Amino acid sequence: xxxxxxxxxxxxxxxxxxxxxxxxxxxxxxxxxxxxxxxxxxxxxxxxxxxxxxxxxxxxxxxxxxxxxxxxxxxxxxxxxxxxxxxxxxxxxxxxxxxxxxxxxxxxxxxxxxxxxxxxxxxxxxxxxxxxxxxxxxxxxxxxxxxxxxxxxxxxxxxxxxxxxxxxxxxxxxxxxxxxxxxxxxxxxxxxxxxxxxxxxxxxxxxxxxxxxxxxxxxxxxxxxxxxxxxxxxxxxxxxxxxxxxxxxxxxxxxxxxxxxxxxxxxxxxxxxxxxxxxxxxxxxxxxxxxxxxxxxxxxxxxxxxxxxxxxxxxxxxx
Amino acid sequence: xxxxxxxxxxxxxxxxxxxxxxxxxxxxxxxxxxxxxxxxxxxxxxxxxxxxxxxxxxxxxxxxxxxxxxxxxxxxxxxxxxxxxxxxxxxxxxxxxxxxxxxxxxxxxxxxxxxxxxxxxxxxxxxxxxxxxxxxxxxxxxxxxxxxxxxxxxxxxxxxxxxxxxxxxxxxxxxxxxxxxxxxxxxxxxxxxxxxxxxxxxxxxxxxxxxxxxxxxxxxxxxxxxxxxxxxxxxxxxxxxxxxxxxxxxxxxxxxxxxxxxxxxxxxxxxxxxxxxxxxxxxxxxxxxxxxxxxxxxxxxxxxxxxxxxxxxxxxxxx
Ligand SMILES: [Mn+2]
Ligand SMILES: [Mn+2]
Numbered sequence: 001x002x003x004x005x006x007x008x009x010x011x012x013x014x015x016x017x018x019x020x021x022x023x024x025x026x027x028x029x030x031x032x033x034x035x036x037x038x039x040x041x042x043x044x045x046x047x048x049x050x051x052x053x054x055x056x057x058x059x060x061x062x063x064x065x066x067x068x069x070x071x072x073x074x075x076x077x078x079x080x081x082x083x084x085x086x087x088x089x090x091x092x093x094x095x096x097x098x099x100x101x102x103x104x105x106x107x108x109x110x111x112x113x114x115x116x117x118x119x120x121x122x123x124x125x126x127x128x129x130x131x132x133x134x135x136x137x138x139x140x141x142x143x144x145x146x147x148x149x150x151x152x153x154x155x156x157x158x159x160x161x162x163x164x165x166x167x168x169x170x171x172x173x174x175x176x177x178x179x180x181x182x183x184x185x186x187x188x189x190x191x192x193x194x195x196x197x198x199x200x201x202x203x204x205x206x207x208x209x210x211x212x213x214x215x216x217x218x219x220x221x222x223x224x225x226x227x228x229x230x231x232x233x234x235x236x237x238x239x240x241x242x243x244x245x246x247x248x249x250x251x252x253x254x255x256x257x258x259x260x261x262x263x264x265x266x267x268x269x270x271x272x273x274x275x276x277x278x279x280x281x282x283x284x285x286x287x288x289x290x291x292x293x294x295x296x297x298x299x300x301x302x303x304x305x306x307x308x309x310x311x312x313x314x315x316x317x318x319x
Numbered sequence: 320x321x322x323x324x325x326x327x328x329x330x331x332x333x334x335x336x337x338x339x340x341x342x343x344x345x346x347x348x349x350x351x352x353x354x355x356x357x358x359x360x361x362x363x364x365x366x367x368x369x370x371x372x373x374x375x376x377x378x379x380x381x382x383x384x385x386x387x388x389x390x391x392x393x394x395x396x397x398x399x400x401x402x403x404x405x406x407x408x409x410x411x412x413x414x415x416x417x418x419x420x421x422x423x424x425x426x427x428x429x430x431x432x433x434x435x436x437x438x439x440x441x442x443x444x445x446x447x448x449x450x451x452x453x454x455x456x457x458x459x460x461x462x463x464x465x466x467x468x469x470x471x472x473x474x475x476x477x478x479x480x481x482x483x484x485x486x487x488x489x490x491x492x493x494x495x496x497x498x499x500x501x502x503x504x505x506x507x508x509x510x511x512x513x514x515x516x517x518x519x520x521x522x523x524x525x526x527x528x529x530x531x532x533x534x535x536x537x538x539x540x541x542x543x544x545x546x547x548x549x550x551x552x553x554x555x556x557x558x559x560x561x562x563x564x565x566x567x568x569x570x571x572x573x574x575x576x577x578x579x580x581x582x583x584x585x586x587x588x589x590x591x592x593x594x595x596x597x598x599x600x601x602x603x604x605x606x607x608x609x610x611x612x613x614x615x616x617x618x619x620x621x622x623x624x625x626x627x628x629x630x631x632x633x634x635x636x637x638x
Pocket of ligand 1: 106127
């Protein structure tokens with residue numbers, strides 16, 4: 001029997017990978033139990049990833065003893081479930097030749113449309129894993145200890161240990177309950193372990209760092225790329241910053257981008273140095289109310305690409 | 320304080336109206352209880368309708384003693400929640416000038432996009448009211464007797480008393496539980512009362528009948544209209560059928576339609592006579608595998624516009 005592939009977005013982050021694993025598990029349990037929710041498609045669900053794991057996700061899966069999902073980048077001819085995204089630019093190649101069974105997400109409503117009614121659950125939470133946790137509760141399916149662990153890790157990752165403005169009470173409550181199941185007593189100590197793994201920039205090439213968590217957008221017909229590297233201190237990036245900037249210039253030329261921004265986010269200082277290459281610096285000024293100083297601007301309190309960088313950019317492009 | 324308006328689709332049916340009322344009630348209870356789910360917007364939610372009620376919906380609201388929602392067709396400058404639709408063609412005028420707070424639907428994923436993450440809950444159920452019922456359960460909010468009654472009525476209406484192919488186990492389970500709360504013992508007897516009200520075509524103008532449940536679609540760049548009249552017997556329409564057909568021709572010319580189809584659905588025979596006016600009869604043949612005989616074709620077993628008429632038409636237009 002064919003399978004249903006559960007895929008997060010390109011340049012997978014911890015939420016994309018762990019929510020895919022969690023939702024695939026939940027779905028398989030529902031099919032086994034004969035639940036009406038999953039009744040139309042009875043194939044086994046398996047989580048996949050669209051790219052290399054970042055070091056944080058690697059740490060998380062290893063910590064909870066969960067194997068790395070298979071790589072899959074092409075959706076043609078496959079049944080798929082999308083988690084943590086609903087935009088064509090972030091999804092599997094040839095998505096038009098895939099059958100989308102469901103979408104579970106926490107972003108703005110993207111441009112994926114479907115010919116038939118499907119399950120599409122999107123909530124304005126800080127993390128997809130919080131929604132997956134809520135679905136376990138809704139369907140009264142028990143969460144295994146290691147699944148609780150990776151869903152918790154996803155929440156801590158996406159909300160930067162509840163510091164990001166995207167954090168909601170919904171996420172905090174989900175994290176609390178998951179921590180109990182996973183047997184993790186000191187949430188903040190565990191989060192710091194994750195972030196240290198995430199900050200591991202030593203020995204990585206500038207291009208790897210740029211692409212660690214990189215997404216493409218179309219804004220007013222222009223191609224825009226936005227990446228993010230989160231570190232416990234920006235000092236860790238001091239030596240490679242210039243090389244990364246050169247890489248951004250190259251990628252801009254190769255990929256026909258109008259603008260590429262890269263968030264160098266300092267988790268402890270709770271702010272972001274935004275590296276910018278662009279055809280039109282006035283867009284950056286319009287978006288963030290600050291002139292570019294050399295290669296970058298400092299954005300105090302900015303930690304979320306989704307909520308604090310993409311919307312003002314879109315607005316600046318649209319205006 | 321401003322309000323949040325909960326709106327179903329244009330040409331409202333029982334599901335659109337009753338799900339709006341049910342979800343508005345649920346939301347207000349969540350805000351009162353300080354639930355994290357509703358925490359960002361604390362305005363009072365009120366159900367509205369985009370057009371006249373059909374006789375079935377009138378019967379249902381009267382039966383359960385619920386007042387008719389206010390008419391509202393323009394979303395400009397308002398906070399809105401959309402239920403039972405996610406397509407621009409079926410939503411409020413000036414939706415781009417509205418702030419969409421949430422969408423609760425059971426159709427294919429439409430073309431509404433949002434600048435920010437919102438709650439978007441879509442499930443492949445037979446009725447939006449089944450999802451609203453599930454949300455009451457999820458948030459552990461008690462369903463008042465009369466709200467249970469109208470949500471039940473919406474399920475019976477959208478699923479044609481569970482006869483439509485769109486019906487899922489999810490709907491049946493929801494209806495059972497709602498019937499208990501509403502104190503309705505004989506579901507089928509209640510459904511027949513509703514359908515008799517719905518079949519009330521006496522004294523209605525041909526244009527009223529055509530627009531009773533009418534939706535606009537864009538198919539491969541062409542404007543297509545699709546309406547439905549459900550009756551307990553087609554005999555009830557024998558006298559007005561020619562006049563309705565003339566009306567379809569007029570509306571086609573006035574509205575610049577490529578095609579208008581009107582489903583005359585016989586609830587008891589479980590089939591549909593499809594009246595057709597079109598620039599290209601071959602599209603109908605391609606969609607349904609049958610040549611037009613005069614003004615119409617008979618489609619045995621076809622009762623759902625959403626699942627059995629719109630998808631084959633879209634496919635035929637796309638090919
Ligand atoms: Mn996420
Ligand atoms: Mn409906």
